[in-house]
Amino acid sequence: MTGPLLEFRPEQAKPLLQEVMERSGQMLTACYQCRRCAAGCTVADETGFFTPNILIRTVILGDRETALSNPLVWKCVSCYTCGTRCPNDIQTARITETLKKMAKEAHIAPLQPKVAAFHDSFLESGLRWGRVNEMEFMGVYEMKNIIREARARNYEAIVDELKTQAKLGMAMFRLKRMHAGFMTTKGRKEIKALYRKTRKKPGVSPRVNP
């Protein structure tokens, strides 16, 4: 499959590569483009041109814009298939996870805003209460979607989304797979305090708000 031309940006190449390698812990320079990762990527049918090896190439070329905003970064399901098959032990999922965080820090709108909202809401909920309460978490997640879509005046999208979720929610309720009680963990204060402390350290930027 042919795809968009990646741009070589010599001035960005080194810092981008260095940042992604350090934060993901992956040796991108070891990649020799054998495409074993591409052959087995779970979401290959969904991402088209953007296979794991192409993503690595994008970073090496210094095309920061494309690296932070492409289908693989936002559709990767972190299944770790590519990484367990890579002859050079490169876990592309760690790279997509890193690029998601970098996109957020750079205030670049995520290609799939619902993906970002979902994982943010999940972790925030887990941190806020100590445990993820499925209903509260889904409520927070849907609020994020509604606010975003309302700003863009996509009222139809809001209605569609709520209809889908309500249908699933009703079925879950019928099967008693919805939990009415509310769970908290006393020790959540320990985690929050530790997190606040590490966030103050230089080089560690705030990423979630409990």
Added chain:
Amino acid sequence: MEIAYYPGCSLKQSSALYDIQSRRIFSELGVELKEIEDWNCCGATSAGKVDDFLAVAMPARNIGIAEAAGYREIVIPCSACYSRTLVAQQRLEGDARLKAEINGAFAKKMNGGLKISSILEVLLGRIAAGALEPKLKRKFRRLKPVCYYGCMQTRFPFTVPVPDDVENPQGMETVLGALGVKAIDWSHKTFCCGASAAVNDPETSLNLMGKIMKDALLRGANCFVATCPMCQLNLDAHQDAFCRRSGIEERLPVFFITEVVGAAMGISPEALQVDRHFIDGTTLLKELEGDER
């Protein structure tokens, strides 16, 4: 025998049936699951995508609680919780500074050496010890399962010791074999079902599940058997949707391994709460109920 038990958020809510089944089955096999006190969410798949520090710190607190209570082993049925906790432990073992920093903040400290087990490891251990054989009451004749492991049972983002084959695990097949059930071989046992994307990117996850379903049907399976609550809920709750999308007429029940083991022990599907599935599984298990050993 007592071992520590981390249910995780889903076994306390949408997959509470799995919690009930696990306690019951292990108790019959001579293992009491002791839920660790005041555990917290492990961060699941989301933590790795949002904050690397929390991805280690959240499961670390639970490890400390289990160790401080004197346990040598903890069983974690949910694959996401199992994977995150195992990875956090592995990362802390290689990073003394991070470990000291995290330990400094938590009341219950980690020393190291806690064995983190999946539900399959504990089951296989009991089978090897001969605990299952005398408990078996029913024999299955019509069960033709495919074992579905999903992504997080054998594949990890860091090097951790995996107790099964990464690409072609056999743990579930071995458990079913001990019940006299021959699982069908297939190619999608570790293919990801996209559970973490089901809500936020349904196109992707519905397509992935369609592929899994097609292969299962092609091989002649009449049910799935799984160990992960995320996989079970995903393949069960969205089955109508992904089948319609992929033009599939058939529907297959998605059993927890504990339901099949429990039924073989003679526990009724109602007591196991199999009636809380989206795709009916009670009928298939009931049909088998009469099949005496």
